[in-house]
Amino acid sequence: MLKYSQYSLIASLMLVVLALVCYVLVLTLKKSVRQAPAMAQAGVGARTSVDDDDVLDDDVDGGQRATVAPVVTSRPRALALYGTHFTRVALVFLTACLVFRTIAVGHGPFSNQYEFSVSFGWGMIAAYVYFEHRYHVRTIALLILPLTTGLLLYALSVGATANPLVPALQNNLLLTIHVAVAIIAYGAFSVSFAAACLYLIQPEGGRRGLPKPAVLDELGYRAVIIGFPLLTLVVVLGAVWAQIAWGTYWSWDPKETASLLTWLVYGAYLHARVARGWVGRRAAWLLVAGFASVLLTFFGNLFFGGLHSYAK
C-alpha cells in the first residue's frame, strides 16, 4: 500500500508540473497570437469580452458560451484545456495517495511533516480545481501550481517513513477533523493569496491579459469566506483537543499563537474590505500577509519547539 501511495504522489507531482507547463505555454503562445492581429481576428467570433480578462481562460468551459459560438480550435485553447484536465487528474492521484497511506498506516495522514505536506498540497489543488470550476480564473494556477510543486517536492525530501502515533495524537476523530478542516481552509487561503498577488501586480484599472481586479478582489473574498469560518473551527477544535490532552485549552504554544495570528489577519481583512481607505490594495496585502502567516504556522515547528513539535 505504501508503495502505491508513493507512486500516486509521484504521478500527481508530474501532472502538476505538466499542467503548469501547459499554462505557461498558453501564456507565451497567446502573447504571440496577440502580436499577430490577423490571427487574433480569426478567433473573434468565438470570443466574448470576458476572454480578455484572463489569458488562460478561454470560453472552453463556459458551457453556454461555447455552444453559442462556433468552436474555434486554437493551440492555446487546447493546451489550457489540457492544463485543466491535468490538474484534475493530479487531484485524483493525490487523493489516491492519501487514501492508500491511510489504509497502510491505519490512521489519517497527519502524523508527521511528510503527511502534512502531502495533505496541504492536496488542499491547494482541491481548492484550485474548485475555484477554477466556479469562477473560470485559470491564471491563479501560475501561482498555486508552483506552490503545490514545492510542497510535494518538500514532502518527498523529508521522506515517507510512517511512525506510530504517540499517545497525545491518538484521539483520532478530533484530530482527523481538526487537520482535515485545516487542510481545506489552507487550500482556500492559497487561492485568495494567488488572487491577491494577481491583483497587486496590476495597475489601477487592470492590465490586459490578466483577470480584472474586481474579479480577483471578489475571488479573494470568496475564498476567505470559506477559509475563515473553517479556520475558526480549526482553532476551536485545537483548543478542545488541548483541553483534553493537556488540561488547558490555550497555552500560547507557538503553533497556537501562529494560528491566532493567521485568524486575526484574515479577520482584519474581512473588516478592511468594508472600511474606507482599506478597500482594494491594502485588503489584498492583508491576504498576502495572511498566507505568509499560514506558511509560518505550517513550517513553524521546524524552527520553534513547543507542544506541537512531535509533529516533526
Added chain:
Amino acid sequence: MSQDVRTRPTESGDRESLDGLDDLDGGGSVAASDVLDRLWRFFISMRTGLVLILGLGLLSLIGTLLVQAPAGMTTDPAAYTSWVASIHSKYGGWTPVFDKLGFFSVFTSIWFKAITVLLTTSVLACSVNRAPRLWKIAFHPRTRMGETFFTHAALRANILVATGPDTAMDNVREVLKSHRFRTISDPDDNGLNLYADRFRWGPFGTVVAHLSFVIILLGFFLSATTGFKDTQFVAPVGSKVQVGHGTGLTVEAKSFNDAYYPDGSPSDYVSDLVVYKNGVAVDRQSVRVNHPLTWDGVSFYQSFFGTAAAMKITDAAGKTLYNDAAALQWQSDDGKHSIGQIDMKAAGLSVYVIVAASGKPDPNIKAGQVQLEIHQNGTDAPIATQVVDQGKPSTIAGVTYTFERTRQYTGLIVARDPGAMWVWVGSTLLVLGLFLVFFFPHRRVWVRIRKTSGGTEILCASTMKRDVAFEPQFHQLVTDIQLAGTPSSTTQEVGQNDA
C-alpha cells in the same frame, strides 16, 4: 418580451445609501461636540477596529517569533533574570530591549492587556451601534424604492409582460415565494410595489460573532483569575494524595501501566484513579492521555510518570514521621541521578532520596539502594549523606530510615477551570455566527409594477453588496418572472408547445 439585465461590478459601488448600511464608519451627522461623543465615534470606527485587530496580530507575531518566558517565571525575579541571561546568546544586544518592551512575556504584557481591553470596548460599541439598524432592516424593511434605485442598482431588470398589473404582481409573488423569499407588497400612487427577502437572520451573525468574541475573552479572564492548575501533581501507586486548593478531594492511583510499540516509542499510559471526597470514594476511572477524569469540576489528566521510593521514617520514640512514597521526579543537573524530596516540617527535617537515573549506573548507588541526603531545616549543608539498602533500617541522628521498595508513580495535571465553559460557549457561538454571516447573506429584491401602453412593466432591482453568488440567482428570478408573464401563444419561444 424584452429583458434588460445590467450588472455593475461591486467595486464601482452603489453609493446610494439604502438604509445606512453602507456607512460603516459610524454616523457622520452628529457633531463631535464633546469628548464622550468623540470617544464613541472612535470606538465604533471600522478603522479603529482594524488597527486594534492588527495590533493584536503584531503581538501574536512577536509571541510566535521570540522565545517566551515559561509561565510563572515572571513572578520570580531571580529565576527570570537568569532565564533572560540564558537567552542572551540568542538575541545578543537586543535582549535587554526586548525585555524592557515586555516581548518575552507578550501575552501578559501591558500592550496585550491594553489592546484587548480597547478591542473588547470597540467590539461592544460596534454591536450596540449596529444592532438597532440590523433589527430595523430585518423587521421593518423599506418596502418601496425611488425611481433612481431601479435605474442604478447593482442588479436590475426591466421586464415587459402582456398580462395586467395585478396578475403580474401575483405571478411575481409566486415566483419569489417558490424561491423561498418572504414577500411584502406595498402599493402606492405610482404603481404596485413589492419587497422580498431571504435569510433576514443572516446579518445578526455579525452580532453573534462579535459578542461571542467578548465571551471568549471573558472566559480567558476567568481562567486566569479563578480556579487552579497543578501540573506537577504526583501520585505514587498505592498512596492517597490530597488535591488541596479547597477541593476536599483526595486521589489514589491503584495502578499505573505504560506500553510501548516495538520500536520503543510510547503507545499508552494509563492510571487507575480513585477519587475520594472527605474520605469516601466517589469516582473511579482509567485515566489515559486524552481521557481525563472529571469530578465536580476538577479534572485529572495523565501527564507523566516515574518511580517513587517507599520510605518509612520513625523518630527515636518510635513515632512514625513519614510512611509514604517519595516520587523521584527531579533530575540532577548532570542528568545522572533521579531525586525525590521528603519534607518533615514537624521534625524540622527534609530528606533528598537519590537513585541512579535509568540507564546511568552509578557504582556508589546500586540497584536496591538509595542515597539519603538529610538536611536540618535552616542550614545549608546536609547533616548526613548515606546510602541505605532496601529493607534495612538505618538510624541517622536519632531518626530511623527504612527504604522499603520502589513503586511507580503517575504524574497528573489537576485543574479546575471555571473559565473554560465560557470559552466553549463563546467558541460555539462564534462558529455559528460566522456560518450565519457567510452562508446566509441577507438577499433583498425590490419590485415595482406599473401599466404601460404595451402591457405591464416589471422593474426588479437588488443590491449586490459583497454577495456575487446572488447574481445568477437574480437572473434566474428574472427569467422565471418573464416566463410566468408569457402568454401561452408565445411559449414556443422557450421550446414548449401546449396546443
